[in-house]
Amino acid sequence: MAEGQFKQGIAAGRLAPPEYADNFSDLHPPFDRHEALVEADRCYFCYDAPCMQACPTSIDIPMFIRQISTGNPVGAAKTIFDQNILGGMCARVCPTETLCEEVCVREVAEGKPVQIGRLQRYATDTAMAQHKQFYERAAPTGKRIAVVGAGPAGLACAHRLAVNGHEVTVYEAKPKAGGLNEYGIAAYKSVDGFAQAEVDYITAIGGIDVQHDKALGRDISVAELASSHDAVFLGMGLSGVNALRAEGEDAEGVQDAVDFIAELRQAGDLAQLPVGRRVVVIGGGMTAIDAAIQSKLLGAEEVTICYRRGKEHMNASEFEQDLAASKGVTIRHWLQPKSVIDAGGRVAGIELEYTTLRDGKLVGTGETMLIDADQVFKAIGQSFDASPLNGSGNSIAMEGGRIKVDAEGRTSMAKVWAGGDCVVDAREDLTVAAVAAGRDAAESIHRALTSNGRA
């Protein structure tokens, strides 16, 4: 019997125990004080800084970096949290290369941006290690708000509402809070249980009651929430997964990438987590990259990402693609899945068809190829599952398959706001964008509740 990496099929324990720890350690190790000071020195304290405009939560970046450089990392953390209470997680997971750091003037000048994300982590880690709480709740308003979903959007919303003196109940379907921070983000971006530590840090302000295992549509309805609360915020993320629409996709060994990652994130011992010897990931976004890299890190011998368009069309940033390549993942373009090769109910490979753009439309060329695989991950996008909303008979207007909101985050239904991945948004599906949406909706709810007393 072949051992380790060469074990056939989907198997656990492909690596020696220390290799798991190595592979899943911090992607960007934290700065120590010296590194932080040296890096902070590089910031020019720009006027109306481009980095700040590129941050979806508009953190005052030049200010917090200056605070670090003057030896005040705790003050820097406050500057960050004022805009983004999940600044600790964002520092770890933001694709900074397409956000703040992409437009840093030192990127423009020398192709080497100030490492804003890592400085942000240095400041927030410093303050969180000291259990510094910066906010006191305003006098109680007597208003009660229901938040559905304890992901980044819901948590940011709940925190800002609590700061403003409201009482918040968060209804969360899962046993743990954090949303994709807890169940989705790649393990090497959020090590040492940071997601839960951050949830605790946020809820420590008080006035936020998180009710676990409470699902909208199953245990509660929008109508009930709207009548028993002064306002409702929906931050449910995306719980549906797009289908491959390839023959045989029900074969054993074909799995949703997000489910695989959630399992990995919750695994007590990674050596117990099975992975294929030959893995194929279908998709071109962050999820595809994360599933592929983590398969590789678990000891898969061969991991191939197949994407139906070109490199330039991939949603995953250049940095993410390079990271995958550096871990030994092969990325192939212009291939779409046609059928899953089924050997006795189990996946044995996948047949793909070459694609091309004809008159701006993606079409198959008719030519096909085969890749051997004992595990296939679907990562071709998630979708919003609207069923929990309309179960109550109240309809909330949708657009492009997600909840429609106005500029302030209001849905078409009175008293109901929404934000984060479950909402159509010009911004990408990013943690930091969800935080911005939750925070802004909270301010809108606060304005509505304090100006006329009702939403």
Added chain:
Amino acid sequence: MEDAGRGRPARRQRQRAALRRDLGADRRLLGLNNIELITDRDLQTNLREIKQVKRDWPDRALIVSIMVPCVEEAWKAILPLVEDTGADGIELNFGCPHGMSERGMGSAVGQVPEYIEMVVRWCKQNTRMPVITKLTPNITDIRKPARAALTGGTDAVSLINTINSITGVDLDSFAPQPTIDGKGSHGGYCGPAVKPIAMNMVAEIARDSETRGLPISGIGGITTWRDAAEFMALGAGNVQVCTAAMTYGFKIVEEMIEGLKNWMDEKGHADLDAIVGRATPNVTDWQYLNLNYVAKARIDQDACIKCGRCHIACEDTSHQAITSMVDGARHFEVIEEECVGCNLCVNVCPVEGCITLEPLAAGSLDKRTGKVVEPVYANWTTHPNNPMARQAAE
């Protein structure tokens, strides 16, 4: 050297000093403050080592820096001992701002021109060695001590010594820094930060009608060949380096030598005479600056990285003469109607050469004043706003 000359080349490892640095961007040393406590090396050891150094390096000039109490006997006693080492000259340390000055040595002498003149005279009378008088910058008008040294018969002056300073306060113990057992005292500041002050003083002596032509050894923050060239252009015949060597080791001097050579070759300067003092005539008094000279800042848009520092500096503290947005886009451009040519933006721009001050040609319109730039030189002495000039005209 305890109570005596401090042999510059002698090892100083057992001389106690409290030092503290000031750091700038990229952890670069801007300045150093030292408080010298008293050496535990005896005079004989220093003299022996000086002698050895001269024996080992006979082709190099060796200058011995001396400081003794301000009485003639003390000077008379030490000069033959130094002479006996074979040293080529002496430098009188009238600049040390601590330790010695409290005992009537160092800058205590350097701050009183009459004492300088007296001590220099004693030395000239009691030794065949050339005498360099080292000046303290802790004085209002550097020309006074330089003139006194000249009157006393000095062969040259060297400057500057360190500047009285406190570089910081420890905010836990509330002790000034550098700190010695919880207390501090003004120490001497040196390094890159003191260069502008030193250069002004060198120029003042070089262009003073009384001291013009007196050889000058330039000191203060010299770290690169460029610094050395600048001091020499202002009138220093040679330069001395302390902090840079203390920061980087003696190797830093190689860069200065090679850099100077390269620059002189490139510009066709055959020897030092071609550069020493070349900038001195261009240092003038304020009232002789050409008030008809108009320059405007110009931003090289290809070089600009759009950091906005020029804008906010000008907007908040100068003349609101740089845009931040043009047609809805981030764009930094000088508004000629507002620019007074103050140079602030040039100083704050992080990109070398991106903002330049461009003189307006005579005959062209200054959009700020609406006046045509005059072709003639005119200064404060004849300016209509000058009450003295008005009186003279009336």
